[in-house]
Amino acid sequence: MKVLIADDHELFLKGLEMILGDSFPEMQLKLAKDYQDIFNAIDAEKDFDLILTDLAMPGAKWLDAIEKIHATLPDTPIIILSAVFDKEVVQKTIELGAAGYVPKTSSNAVIIGAVNLVMSGGVYIPPELLLHAASSEFDLLKQIEEKPASDAGAKVLSPRQIDVLRLIAKGQSNKQIAYELGLTEGTVKLHVTAILKLLNVYNRTGAVAEATRLGILK
Structure with a gap:
C-alpha cells in the first residue's frame, strides 16, 4: 500500500x-x-x-x-x-x-x-462537528455515528440513500451519483458512509450484497 x-x-x-x-x-x-x-x-x-x-x-x-x-x-x-x-x-x-x-x-x-x-x-x-452541524445535515451526520445491526439498519435507510444504493449497484462512482441525483460529491460520500454503517458492511460491494439479501435491491 x-x-x-x-x-x-x-x-x-x-x-x-x-x-x-x-x-x-x-x-x-x-x-x-x-x-x-x-x-x-x-x-x-x-x-x-x-x-x-x-x-x-x-x-x-x-x-x-x-x-x-x-x-x-x-x-x-x-x-x-x-x-x-x-x-x-x-x-x-x-x-x-x-x-x-x-x-x-x-x-x-x-x-x-x-x-x-x-x-x-x-x-x-x-x-465535534456534530455539535455544530447545520440542521439540514445533522440527521445524516448523526446517522453515520450510529451502527445498528444490518436488518434494523435496512428499515431506516432513507429514500435518498436507497437511490444512492441503486446507483452504487450499477457501478457508478460518487461523482456520477452526485451528477445524477443533483447532490454535491461530499453529500454522496456522507450517504455512502451512512449506508455502510446501517447495513453493517465495510465496502460498496458488501452493501450491494447485503441490500440484495434484505430485499432492498431487487
Whole structure:
C-alpha cells in the first residue's frame, strides 16, 4: 500500500510517519513538505492508495490544491490533518473530494481509526462537528455515528440513500451519483458512509450484497 503524507512542519511529518509505520507496517510511505512536493510525487507515481495532507501549506491555495489532487487521482482517498477546525472548512474539503478531516489535536488512536475507516470506504468526520452541524445535515451526520445491526439498519435507510444504493449497484462512482441525483460529491460520500454503517458492511460491494439479501435491491 503506497501512502503519501505531507506537512510543512517536519516534526509533525516525522511523527505521523512513525505512527503510520508502527500501525500499518505494510504501508510504503512517501513524504512531502508542501503542495508542490505532492504534485511532483503524483506526477511521478500515480498509484497512491491514500494521501494524508496538511491544509495550509506553501505551494498552492488549499482550495485549489485539494480540488487538483482529487481531480488527478479521483479514486485515491484524501485525509486532511489540520490545526484548523472550522465547520465551513471541514465541509468544503469534503465537498472538494476529501474522504476525511482529522484535527491535529487528535490522539494517535483517532488518526489510526480515521485511516481504517477511510480505507474501508467510509468518510471520517470529527465527532465535534456534530455539535455544530447545520440542521439540514445533522440527521445524516448523526446517522453515520450510529451502527445498528444490518436488518434494523435496512428499515431506516432513507429514500435518498436507497437511490444512492441503486446507483452504487450499477457501478457508478460518487461523482456520477452526485451528477445524477443533483447532490454535491461530499453529500454522496456522507450517504455512502451512512449506508455502510446501517447495513453493517465495510465496502460498496458488501452493501450491494447485503441490500440484495434484505430485499432492498431487487
